[in-house]
Amino acid sequence: MIRRTALRALTAVAATAALALLPNQGAQAAAPDTTVRATAGTAGTAGTINADDDNPFRWMELDGLRADFQFMCPAGHCVGFWSLVLTDDVAGQKFAGGEFFVYAPATGEFSFFLDTDIAVRTVDHPGRVRLVDTEFMRSHPRVEVRYGDPDHPDRSRVVASATTLM
Known part of the structure; x- marks a missing residue:
């Protein structure tokens, strides 16, 4: 299980690095910190993402999460990617004494967050919750974002979830 999670994390990092190396016309004109966001779902409610775009999360029911499209511009070459982040009302709650982690309750497996351009198992701030592992999802x-002790996921609080619609 740990080997599988590590392989997924390594795959995501490699994919991000490969995308960063692809030349993107017009990328030089973009400022390095340019961020473009497109969101789906309503803050604070469960929402199904609009299927009219290329959003990989469009077939999921989201609760406490929203789809976010963002550009990353490493070395002046911008690439766009979709991720799931906490809704504003969930991210605005008080959290103390734990960490955020991604958990699949049916199998007991963990996934990772993308923190800048590094895959990490946990984050300590709600603004750093960014799910990109579409294969895992x-x-x-059902995949949950939990807050608490990752060594005891059954005792941790579920703060958001993504359920695949069949």
């Missing part, structure tokens, strides 16, 4: 019917 497609292979599990």
Whole structure:
């Protein structure tokens, strides 16, 4: 299980690095800190993402999460990517004494967050919750963002979830 999670994390990092190396016309004109966001779902409510775009999360029911499209511009070459982040009302709650982690309750497996351009198992701030592991989410019917002790996921608080619609 740990080996599988590590392989997924390594795959995501490699994919991000490969995308960063692809030349993107007009990328030089973009400022390095340019961020473009497109969101789906309503803050604070469960929402199904609009299927009219290329959003990989469009077939998921989201509760406490929203789809976010963002550009990353490493070395002046911008690439766009979709991720899931906490809704504003969930991110605005008080959290103390734990860490955020991604958990699939049906299998007991963990995934990772993308922190800048590094895959990490946990984050300590709600603004750093960014899920990009679409393979993990497609292979599990329900994925949860939990807050607490990752060594005891059954005692941790579920703050958001993504359920794959069949």
